Amino acid sequence: xxxxxxxxxxxxxxxxxxxxxxxxxxxxxxxxxxxxxxxxxxxxxxxxxxxxxxxxxxxxxxxxxxxxxxxxxxxxxxxxxxxxxxxxxxxxxxxxxxxxxxxxxxxxxxxxxxxxxxxxxxxxxxxxxxxxxxxxxxxxxxxxxxxxxxxxxxxxxxxxxxxxxxxxxxxxxxxxxxxxxxxxxxxxxxxxxxxxxxxxxxxxxxxxxxxxxxxxxxxxxxxxxxxxxxxxxxxxxxxxxxxxxxxxxxxxxxxxxxxxxxxxxxxxxxxxxxxxxxxxxxxxxxxxxxxxxxxxxxxxxxxxxxxxxxxxxxxxxxxxxxxxxxxxxxxxxxxxxxxxxxxxxxxxxxxxxxxxxxxxxxxxxxxxxxxxxxxxxxxxxxxxxxxxxxxxxxxxxxxxxxxxxxxxxxxxxxxxxxxxxxxxxxxxxxxxxxxxxxxxxxxxxxxxxxxxxxxxxxxxxxxxxxxxxxxxxxxxxxxxxxxxxxxxxxxxxxxxxxxxxxxxxxxxxxxxxxxxxxxxxxxxxxxxxxxxxxxxxxxxxxxxxxxxxxxxxxxxxxxxxxxxxxxxxxxxxxxxxxxxxxxxxxxxxxxxxxxxxxxxxxxxxxxxxxxxxxxxxxxxxxxxxxxxxxxxxxxxxxxxxxxxxxxxxxxxxxxxxxxxxxxxxxxxxxxxxxxxxxxxxxxxxxxxxxxxxxxxxxxxxxxxxxxxxxxxxxxxxxxxxxxxxxxxxxxxxxxxxxxxxxxxxxxxxxxxxxxxxxxxxxxxxxxxxxxxxxxxxxxxxxxxxxxxxxxxxxxxxxxxxxxxxxxxxxxxxxxxxxxxxxxxxxxxxxxxxxxxxxxxxxxxxxxxx
RNA sequence: GCCCAAGUGGCGAAAUGGUAGACGCAGGGGACUCAAAAUCCCCCGCCGCGAGGCGUGUCGGUUCGAGUCCGACCUUGGGCACCA
Numbered sequence: 009x010x011x012x013x014x015x016x017x018x019x020x021x022x023x024x025x026x027x028x029x030x031x032x033x034x035x036x037x038x039x040x041x042x043x044x045x046x047x048x049x050x051x052x053x054x055x056x057x058x059x060x061x062x063x064x065x066x067x068x069x070x071x072x073x074x075x076x077x078x079x080x081x082x083x084x085x086x087x088x089x090x091x092x093x094x095x096x097x098x099x100x101x102x103x104x105x106x107x108x109x110x111x112x113x114x115x116x117x118x119x120x121x122x123x124x125x126x127x128x129x130x131x132x133x134x135x136x137x138x139x140x141x142x143x144x145x146x147x148x149x150x151x152x153x154x155x156x157x158x159x160x161x162x163x164x165x166x167x168x169x170x171x172x173x174x175x176x177x178x179x180x181x182x183x184x185x186x187x188x189x190x191x192x193x194x195x196x197x198x199x200x201x202x203x204x205x206x207x208x209x210x211x212x213x214x215x216x217x218x219x220x221x222x223x224x225x226x227x228x229x230x231x232x233x234x235x236x237x238x239x240x241x242x243x244x245x246x247x248x249x250x251x252x253x254x255x256x257x258x259x260x261x262x263x264x265x266x267x268x269x270x271x272x273x274x275x276x277x278x279x280x281x282x283x284x285x286x287x288x289x290x291x292x293x294x295x296x297x298x299x300x301x302x303x304x305x306x307x308x309x310x311x312x313x314x315x316x317x318x319x320x321x322x323x324x325x326x327x328x329x330x331x332x333x334x335x336x337x338x339x340x341x342x343x344x345x346x347x348x349x350x351x352x353x354x355x356x357x358x359x360x361x362x363x364x365x366x367x368x369x370x371x372x373x374x375x376x377x378x379x380x381x382x383x384x385x386x387x388x389x390x391x392x393x394x395x396x397x398x399x400x401x402x403x404x405x406x407x408x409x410x411x412x413x414x415x416x417x418x419x420x421x422x423x424x425x426x427x428x429x430x431x432x433x434x435x436x437x438x439x440x441x442x443x444x445x446x447x448x449x450x451x452x453x454x455x456x457x458x459x460x461x462x463x464x465x466x467x468x469x470x471x472x473x474x475x476x477x478x479x480x481x482x483x484x485x486x487x488x489x490x491x492x493x494x495x496x497x498x499x500x501x502x503x504x505x506x507x508x509x510x511x512x513x514x515x516x517x518x519x520x521x522x523x524x525x526x527x528x529x530x531x532x533x534x535x536x537x538x539x540x541x542x543x544x545x546x547x548x549x550x551x552x553x554x555x556x557x558x559x560x561x562x563x564x565x566x567x568x569x570x571x572x573x574x575x576x577x578x579x580x581x582x583x584x585x586x587x588x589x590x591x592x593x594x595x596x597x598x599x600x601x602x603x604x605x606x607x608x609x610x611x612x613x614x615x616x617x618x619x620x621x622x623x624x625x626x627x628x629x630x631x632x633x634x635x636x637x638x639x640x641x642x643x644x645x646x647x648x649x650x651x652x653x654x655x656x657x658x659x660x661x662x663x664x665x666x667x668x669x670x671x672x673x674x675x676x677x678x679x680x681x682x683x684x685x686x687x688x689x690x691x692x693x694x695x696x697x698x699x700x701x702x703x704x705x706x707x708x709x710x711x712x713x714x715x716x717x718x719x720x721x722x723x724x725x726x727x728x729x730x731x732x733x734x735x736x737x738x739x740x741x742x743x744x745x746x747x748x749x750x751x752x753x754x755x756x757x758x759x760x761x762x763x764x765x766x767x768x769x770x771x772x773x774x775x776x777x778x779x780x781x782x783x784x785x786x787x788x789x790x791x792x793x794x795x796x797x798x799x800x801x802x803x804x805x806x807x808x809x810x811x812x813x814x815x816x817x818x819x820x821x822x823x824x825x826x827x828x829x830x831x832x833x834x835x836x837x838x839x840x841x842x843x844x845x846x847x848x849x850x851x852x853x854x855x856x857x
Numbered sequence: 858g859c860c861c862a863a864g865u866g867g868c869g870a871a872a873u874g875g876u877a878g879a880c881g882c883a884g885g886g887g888a889c890u891c892a893a894a895a896u897c898c899c900c901c902g903c904c905g906c907g908a909g910g911c912g913u914g915u916c917g918g919u920u921c922g923a924g925u926c927c928g929a930c931c932u933u934g935g936g937c938a939c940c941a
Contacts, residue, residue, distance in 0.1 A: 047941095049941090050940090050941050052941095087941070090940075090941065091939085091940070091941090092940080092941085163939075164939075172939075173939080174939040174940065175937095175938085175939055175940080176939080176940045177939085177940090178939095220862095222861055222862060223861085225860085225861065226860065226861050226862095226935095226936075229859090229860050229861080230860080230936090230937085230938085232860095300938090300939085301937070301938080301939090302858095302859085302937050302938075303858080303859085303936095303937055305858090306858040306859065306937085307858055308858095310858095336858095340938095354858095355858085432938090433938065435938080436938080436939080438939095439939065440939095441939090508939070509939095509940090509941070510938095510939095510941085513941085546935085546941095547861090547862080547934095547935055547936085548935060548936070548941085549936095549941085550861075550935075550936070551860090551861095551936060551937080551938085552936085552937090552938065552941095553941085555938095556938095583935095585863095585934095586934085586935090628934085657869090657880090657881070658869045658870070658881070658882085659869060659870070660870080660871095662862095663863075663870095664863090664934080665869080666868090666869070668868085668869080668882080670868095670882055670883070671869075671881085671882065673882095674881070674882060674883095675881095677895095678881085680895095681896090684896085725869090725870075725871090725880090725881095726871075726879095726880085728880080728881085729870090729871075729879070729880035729881075730879095730880085731880095732879095732880050732881070733879080733880070736880090739897090799876090800876090801875080801876040802876095803875080803876080803921085803922070805921080805922090806875095806920095806921065806922045806923095807922095808876045811876075843921085844921055845921095846875095846921055846922080848875060851875055851876095852875040852876075852922085853875095854875080854921050854922060855921090856921050856922090
């Protein structure tokens with residue numbers, strides 16, 4: 009063996025894998041299949057350490073499964089539609105398509121040296137017409153299946169740029185470019201009926217055993233099933249047609265504590281009042297200046313306007329409540345109208361205090377006196393409380409019981425009905441933007457909205473567009489909109505809305521099973537490869553992307569594009585943490601921060617100027633803070649294996665990992681050390697002793713068992729710690745050269761998922777047959793794993809004071825005798841019997857006295 | 858504001874309710890070297906000379922025993938439906 013030179017070695021082995029075609033996914037019915045997928049990247053132009061981490065984890069799984077004898081599918085593609093391409097076109101000129109495909113080429117070139125086990129023959133980008141054309145075909149099928157509809161919905165409208173803004177483009181209520189106050193504007197938009205599946209998407213979460221608990225909880229909360237009462241108030245003084253006001257409440261047990269009713273500014277009644285009342289119009293206009301995001305709404309100061317309208321309390325016709333328009337009531341949830349019970353809701357309490365409304369407690373803590381509340385009393389629904397203004401059920405009962413009997417009581421009196429509601433809203437997919445999948449419908453003056461004929465798909469984006477003015481280029485294109493009605497043949501106009509990019513990413517996993525098929529999927533391929541056995545990506549996708557994908561798989565099944573088994577497309581999910589780095593800055597004369605790249609810093613100073621830097625603790629790598637490490641530089645300096653090893657070694661995969669130069673160097677040193685051990689064994693064969701061989705065998709099989717277990721459990725940092733231990737053993741071993749060679753061969757296998765190039769090199773040098781990547785995974789010999797003695801710590805009153813070593817299966821009674829005979833124990837007990845003696849066989853002893 | 862996580866030596870971390878700190882980094886000491894780098898060996902939670910005491914964000918609780926379970930709080934991160 010020569011010196012460890014990753015630059016040459018890594019390219020050599022990548023070529024060898026390519027020549028052997030080991031990463032080509034083959035539909036081989038004789039083998040079990042394994043589909044591992046990392047969330048595909050947005051082609052921003054540069055890969056970053058987060059990508060390296062994500063793909064390395066997937067690569068470890070893929071290579072491990074190949075060694076386990078699976079037929080593995082490990083594809084890669086590009087989530088290529090979206091706003092940044094249009095922003096780039098606006099800022100720098102050029103075309104989103106050129107920018108995007110250029111970025112894809114750049115990023116792919118940066119990824120290749122990592123030596124990932126990807127089947128590149130399946131690569132596609134969502135902006136390929138072949139891909140989005142199939143998406144349009146599915147849209148038409150879903151439209152026909154009743155899963156798509158149009159309705160009005162609000163968007164952020166920039167009145168200066170005359171364009172729709174994304175939530176992230178609204179900063180403190182103003183447009184990011186124009187700085188104009190953003191308005192809410194209603195547009196007719198396309199929706200997927202995800203709400204049809206609310207109950208099912210919720211119930212099916214229970215079956216996702218290999219998903220993180222936190223993700224299932226987040227999705228369950230997002231779907232937000234609630235049981236409540238929907239009923240109508242009779243109104244007094246409301247406009248024509250508004251004799252009734254429907255409200256929904258999850259706390260009907262607090263009806264006797266009601267002190268007002270409130271409606272959303274977007275409620276039909278508010279709109280009716282707006283027309284005839286300048287005061288209402290002004291207030292509602294004010295409310296609409298808040299952005300459309302729920303966050304903005306919730307953070308805004310809670311405000312209301314008394315409409316002068318009154319409603320009769322359903323349990324007491326003489327009791328009248330004022331009706332407010334309130335900025336915190338969402339039109340999309342329930343009926344867009346509520347009653348407020350300030351005593352038991354923090355927001356209602358704040359509101360009532362502000363507007364001088366009565367605050368009457370309905371229930372109290374069990375055993376508390378009826379004194380005025382200084383704050384809302386909001387116990388868990390499962391907690392027992394004493395009802396003082398209840399009207400249903402026991403005086404003392406849980407909130408849950410109170411709600412249930414209130415619903416029953418109201419239903420029997422003819423006041424409304426119990427309903428199950430969901431927080432989940434239908435999925436609005438219309439975007440008034442160019443760089444997305446065109447929605448394949450046409451607007452015909454005679455026939456109305458007509459689906460485009462499948463024969464005319466894909467509806468391609470025109471290339472001749474400009475971005476020199478705000479707004480949707482499709483809208484102002486001279487000819488693109490012109491078409492004929494597929495139904496009547498008359499002149500018609502195309503829909504200019506494109507689809508939300510979440511649609512693109514909701515089925516790419518299915519497309520990878522047959523990326524070049526003339527239909528969205530190929531039944532035989534989908535049947536063989538689905539589901540994704542292991543999906544890996546960021547926790548930031550816990551709700552939207554994953555929920556939309558779960559819905560889309562169901563919709564694809566309903567329209568015949570996926571088998572029934574694939575309605576939950578991801579069998580197992582792993583969410584990895586971010587890659588972080590320290591931030592370095594100096595300041596200019598005005599004290600403004602100037603950020604510096606890590607490579608500009610040496611010994612706490614900027615190398616070029618010698619100026620000392622301030623160091624800010626690690627944060628997510630971001631270009632603006634310049635705390636980025638370019639994977640390309642790391643690979644050039646140390647090789648891909650070093651980057652892979654370090655990114656896996658230090659932190660548990662689900663947690664954030666901090667990139668440090670020292671850590672990367674340490675990884676490089678370690679790989680060199682392994683190389684040197686291999687070299688010494690190869691060059692200086694020595695006779696060892698048989699005890700040394702036996703000890704090495706035990707350590708080796710312990711390592712096989714531990715590393716295998718760790719990889720199975722996504723504990724790559726622990727797998728690496730075990731390999732460090734094995735390396736320490738190897739470098740001190742007194743075994744024969746044959747035993748050492750064999751052990752190194754096995755160690756190369758254990759390391760190969762993480763550092764595949766080095767593993768091939770060592771495998772070859774140790775006389776391994778073929779490529780290590782295809783060698784069967786080693787199995788631990790159970791006989792070499794058993795321990796015949798156990799060292800038991802002895803605790804006295806829970807504190808460790810001594811230890812004894814006993815045969816593994818010594819009966820408890822004998823262990824007790826030994827413990828009582830122990831010097832330390834005897835001294836502490838001083839002749840007295842212990843109060844308690846706890847022996848946990850094989851683990852620990854606790855003497856209580 | 859609401860939902861979900863995380864918090865352990867100087868640092869990254871480990872620990873089926875059972876010896877807190879495996880493994881690694883940094884640091885200290887030593888070997889080798891003319892010297893340095895590289896490599897190898899040893900030490901390394903805090904306080905204390907020591908015996909010992911204290912230690913897993915904070916405060917309480919359950920338990921023979923809590924980093925781990927329960928409750929409240931603090932801080933940081935993710936999401937909040939048009940960023941991807």
